[in-house]
Amino acid sequence: xxxxxxxxxxxxxxxxxxxxxxxxxxxxxxxxxxxxxxxxxxxxxxxxxxxxxxxxxxxxxxxxxxxxxxxxxxxxxxxxxxxxxxxxxxxxxxxxxxxxxxxxxxxxxxxxxxxxxxxxxxxxxxxxxxxxxxx
Amino acid sequence: xxxxxxxxxxxxxxxxxxxxxxxxxxxxxxxxxxxxxxxxxxxxxxxxxxxxxxxxxxxxxxxxxxxxxxxxxxxxxxxxxxxxxxxxxxxxxxxxxxxxxxxxxxxxxxxxxxxxxxxxxxxxxxxxxxxxxxxxxxxxxxxxxxxxxxxxxxxxxxxxxxxxxxxxxxxxxxxxxxxxxxxxxxxxxxxxxxxxxxxxxxxxxxxxxxxxxxxxxxxxxxxxxxxxxxxxxxxxxxxxxxxxxxxxxxxxxxxxxxxxxxxxxxxxxxxxxxxxxxxxxxxxxxxxxxxxxxxxxxxxxxxxxxxxxxxxxxxxxxxxxxxxxxxxxxxxxxxxxxxxxxxxxxxxxxxxxxxxxxxxxxxxxxxxxxxxxxxxxxxxxxxx
Numbered sequence: 215x216x217x218x219x220x221x222x223x224x225x226x227x228x229x230x231x232x233x234x235x236x237x238x239x240x241x242x243x244x245x246x247x248x249x250x251x252x253x254x255x256x257x258x259x260x261x262x263x264x265x266x267x268x269x270x271x272x273x274x275x276x277x278x279x280x281x282x283x284x285x286x287x288x289x290x291x292x293x294x295x296x297x298x299x300x301x302x303x304x305x306x307x308x309x310x311x312x313x314x315x316x317x318x319x320x321x322x323x324x325x326x327x328x329x330x331x332x333x334x335x336x337x338x339x340x341x342x343x344x345x346x347x348x349x
Numbered sequence: 350x351x352x353x354x355x356x357x358x359x360x361x362x363x364x365x366x367x368x369x370x371x372x373x374x375x376x377x378x379x380x381x382x383x384x385x386x387x388x389x390x391x392x393x394x395x396x397x398x399x400x401x402x403x404x405x406x407x408x409x410x411x412x413x414x415x416x417x418x419x420x421x422x423x424x425x426x427x428x429x430x431x432x433x434x435x436x437x438x439x440x441x442x443x444x445x446x447x448x449x450x451x452x453x454x455x456x457x458x459x460x461x462x463x464x465x466x467x468x469x470x471x472x473x474x475x476x477x478x479x480x481x482x483x484x485x486x487x488x489x490x491x492x493x494x495x496x497x498x499x500x501x502x503x504x505x506x507x508x509x510x511x512x513x514x515x516x517x518x519x520x521x522x523x524x525x526x527x528x529x530x531x532x533x534x535x536x537x538x539x540x541x542x543x544x545x546x547x548x549x550x551x552x553x554x555x556x557x558x559x560x561x562x563x564x565x566x567x568x569x570x571x572x573x574x575x576x577x578x579x580x581x582x583x584x585x586x587x588x589x590x591x592x593x594x595x596x597x598x599x600x601x602x603x604x605x606x607x608x609x610x611x612x613x614x615x616x617x618x619x620x621x622x623x624x625x626x627x628x629x630x631x632x633x634x635x636x637x638x639x640x641x642x643x644x645x646x647x648x649x650x651x652x653x654x655x656x657x658x659x660x661x662x663x664x665x666x667x668x669x670x671x672x673x674x675x676x677x678x679x680x681x682x683x684x685x686x687x688x689x690x691x692x693x694x695x696x697x698x699x700x701x702x703x704x705x706x707x708x709x710x711x712x713x714x715x716x717x718x719x720x721x722x723x724x725x726x727x728x729x730x731x732x733x
Binding site for chain 2: 301342
């Protein structure tokens with residue numbers, strides 16, 4: 215079984231298709247939607263965590279690709295601008311997954327993008343706007 | 350045995366001075382006691398890097414030809430104070446652009462303010478200047494629009510009326526909805542607790558009774574060398590103090606001055622607080638001459654020995670009730686969680702301890718290399 219976070223970009227033509235429904239129905243994948251922005255006749259965007267067997271996951275992803283959905287692995291989506299970050303640590307209290315945490319000895323703020331679920335709570339809390347979403 | 354600042358400067362000159370950071374001093378005093386530590390150590394370096402709203406700079410713009418007595422001036426669309434001589438201006442850290450929606454769409458973002466303008470100047474970025482005037486016989490020009498950088502400005506002098514506050518509140522919210530403050534977003538029902546001090550590294554907490562800091566003290570300011578030029582506004586030395594004389598609430602403050610042209614945008618950073626406004630993070634470091642055992646003891650105080658009040662920013666702070674929800678040590682705050690009314694609350698820091706330690710290290714290095722001598726204060730900060 216695998217868990218993977220992916221970002222889907224839907225072209226305008228696909229926005230009205232039940233793409234995600236098919237992932238459950240045809241490929242036995244369960245999912246958790248982390249972020250979604252889908253508007254009629256516009257490009258759509260969805261950040262989701264997929265869970266299933268490796269075989270089903272690969273088949274599901276192949277189906278998405280064949281449907282002209284652009285897929286991107288999530289890990290790099292929230293980025294920290296190292297020049298802007300002052301290591302104050304106000305973000306640490308907002309982070310639900312410990313992706314942002316304090317290094318015990320030096321009190322440097324560590325950003326572990328593997329743990330990041332792109333919830334964006336840190337973006338607003340950051341005084342220097344060092345945290346930003348990239349697609 | 351007591352030492353004078355002059356004697357310590359002689360030691361610095363002959364490369365015999367022992368300089369340690371306030372972090373290192375904690376261990377030395379713990380192991381050897383304040384008496385021995387005061388003989389061994391000559392200077393303790395401190396640091397803080399934190400939002401400090403009462404900050405800004407005087408700028409003197411090059412006079413255009415024909416000359417102009419600027420009356421209304423905008424830099425990157427921020428109106429700056431021009432009620433001085435012809436081309437003298439003051440940029441304050443919290444001023445906003447004229448088209449900023451502020452809090453009309455609550456909570457506002459305040460993405461570009463005076464603090465960001467100061468950072469842009471220090472970084473050498475281009476700034477749009479627009480000025481208007483009523484025109485006089487000696488200053489006939491009435492309009493001016495020009496792109497400038499820090500190089501086009503005659504003098505750029507940082508002059509911050511209140512910086513490096515000695516201790517600060519730990520801010521919480523007991524109401525049932527989130528509030529937006531200069532201490533960040535405070536979530537409902539004690540959702541988080543934000544604090545803002547370098548604690549054991551903080552300049553004024555290392556010399557809590559102002560026995561070495563005053564007008565003329567040479568400091569690290571925004572990466573450059575600056576000076577304490579007076580006590581800051583709202584300097585309140587009369588706050589309750591612990592056995593070591595360390596105040597248990599916000600107390601002393603300093604006014605500081607330095608050359609903006611020598612500063613670095615690493616240590617002068619514009620910041621935005623959602624729903625509150627814009628400000629400036631300023632890096633400050635002060636060397637404390639270890640003149641006697643008493644000052645060694647306070648420089649040796651650790652985050653465990655320094656406490657601050659927990660204040661409810663949903664009611665007690667805005668209404669100045671003076672009530673607190675208790676006291677907490679910086680050691681507890683830095684553990685990541687504290688207990689308030691029996692509830693476990695996550696803590697967040699607005700002041701960068703990591704960068705404060707870096708400043709203390711830089712200052713130590715500059716003194717050891719004889720690039721930095723201690724200033725002799727002409728008048729100590731008021732103790733009453």
